[in-house]
Structure formats: structure tokens, C-alpha cells
Amino acid sequence: MQPSGTVEAVNVGRAQPLLVGGRPVASGFLKTPQTGPVQVRSAGLEGDEQADMTVHGGIAKAVYAYPAEHYPFWQTVQAQARVGLWNEAPPPGLLGENLTLRGLLESQAWIGDRLELPGCALVVSEPRFPCSKLNAALGFSQAGKMMWQSGFCGFYLAVHRPGQIAAGDAFSVLPGPREVSISELFRARRPAQPR
Structure with missing residues (x-):
């Protein structure tokens, strides 16, 4: 039985200034959960913008997904860092993700696996690698290192079949060649001394 799960949230955001090292830098990191269906196009979700296409955007990196199972970890890290960005559970989109998923971890996602949803199909393409914008958005300098x-x-x-997607959609995983997982x-x- 292949992993399957649900879309907990669909998040989009426009590019806006984010303070990185005390300087405003254009970023599409800040996302807001959407209600109802969102159009999925080959270059990403309708209403979503990327400011730096080298790290998010384009055909291979059209949509960024993040496991909801990791949110308690970030809540604990935030509490230990005492940055006080949220009082209760972290909001969906916190990690800059377009899709907050439940049921598919990095160790279960392999390059080329296809996520079949009711209104579209997406293909696992590569891991997300942390950058300074993650530190800025989460409010503490060790966020990237923690990732x-x-x-x-x-x-x-990547978008295999355009269409639409909504919170609550179930997905199933159709295996690709299974040569390398996202975790691997x-x-x-990973750098020898992550920052």
C-alpha cells in the first residue's frame, strides 16, 4: 500500500518585503490559507508569486509541499527560541509552503512519485533547501540550521496534470522509479556545518 493522505491547507501569497539581515528583500515566503478550490497551472498556483525563481518557481519547483506532521517540532523550536510569533498552533503556510500535507513524509516521497488528486496531479521533483529567508520568516537565526x-x-x-486543488482533498501516491528519496x-x- 503506497502512502496516501490529505491536503490540510492550500496557501498562496504575493511577493512582499521581508526583513533579511535588517534589509528588506522581496519574498514570496509569506503565505495565507485559501478557502475553496485554487487553480493549479504548470507554473504554480493561481494567486501565488515567487520573488527568487532560483529557489522556488518554474516548472520543476512549481508547488512547495510541507508535511503537517512537522508542525509540532517548529512550535517547540519557536517556544525555545522565545520569539513569540504565534500563541497556539502554527498557522498553515508557516514554512512558505503552498500545500500543507498530512500523510506523506520526506522519507516516503521519492523523486518521480506522482500525487494523484481529484482535480490535478503533481510529481515530486526535489527537496527544499533552507535559506536566510526561512530564518527571517520564522524570526530566529537558527531556523535554517534546525531544518x-x-x-x-x-x-x-512539478505539475503533471493542471486543474484545481482545495483543502480537504485526498491524494494517493503512484510510485515513480524509486531511485532516490527526498530524505536521501x-x-x-547537507553541509558539514549547517548554518
């Missing part, structure tokens, strides 16, 4: 150490990176998806590729790229 490297935990392996809780999420993954990018992320670990292979």
Missing part, C-alpha cells in the same frame, strides 16, 4: 539537522525540509512538486537527496546536500 538541516532535522531533515524536515518538505519537497517541491536532502542528506546528500
Whole structure:
């Protein structure tokens, strides 16, 4: 039985300034959950913008997915860092993801696997690698290091079949060639001393 799960939230956001190292930098990191269906196009979700196409965007990185199972980890990290960005559970889209998924972790997602949803199909393409915008958005300087150490990176998806997607959609995973998993590729790229 292949992993399957649900879309907990569909999140989009327009590019806007984000303070990185005390300077405003254009970023599409900040996302807001949407109600109702959102159109999925080959370059991403309707209403979503990317400011730096080298790290998110284009055909191979059209949609960024993040496992909801990792949210308690970030809530604990936030509490220990005492940054006070949220009082209760972290909001969907916190990690800059377009899709907050439940039921598919990095160790279960392989390059080329296809997520079949009622209104579209997406293909696992590569891990997300942390950058300084993650630190800025989460409000503490060690967020990127924590992502490297935990392996809780999420993954990018290419659009196999455009259509629409909504919170509550169920998905099933159709296996690809199963040569390398998201976890394996992320670990292979991990720096010796993550920052």
C-alpha cells in the first residue's frame, strides 16, 4: 500500500518585503490559507508569486509541499527560541509552503512519485533547501540550521496534470522509479556545518 493522505491547507501569497539581515528583500515566503478550490497551472498556483525563481518557481519547483506532521517540532523550536510569533498552533503556510500535507513524509516521497488528486496531479521533483529567508520568516537565526539537522525540509512538486486543488482533498501516491528519496537527496546536500 503506497502512502496516501490529505491536503490540510492550500496557501498562496504575493511577493512582499521581508526583513533579511535588517534589509528588506522581496519574498514570496509569506503565505495565507485559501478557502475553496485554487487553480493549479504548470507554473504554480493561481494567486501565488515567487520573488527568487532560483529557489522556488518554474516548472520543476512549481508547488512547495510541507508535511503537517512537522508542525509540532517548529512550535517547540519557536517556544525555545522565545520569539513569540504565534500563541497556539502554527498557522498553515508557516514554512512558505503552498500545500500543507498530512500523510506523506520526506522519507516516503521519492523523486518521480506522482500525487494523484481529484482535480490535478503533481510529481515530486526535489527537496527544499533552507535559506536566510526561512530564518527571517520564522524570526530566529537558527531556523535554517534546525531544518538541516532535522531533515524536515518538505519537497517541491512539478505539475503533471493542471486543474484545481482545495483543502480537504485526498491524494494517493503512484510510485515513480524509486531511485532516490527526498530524505536521501536532502542528506546528500547537507553541509558539514549547517548554518
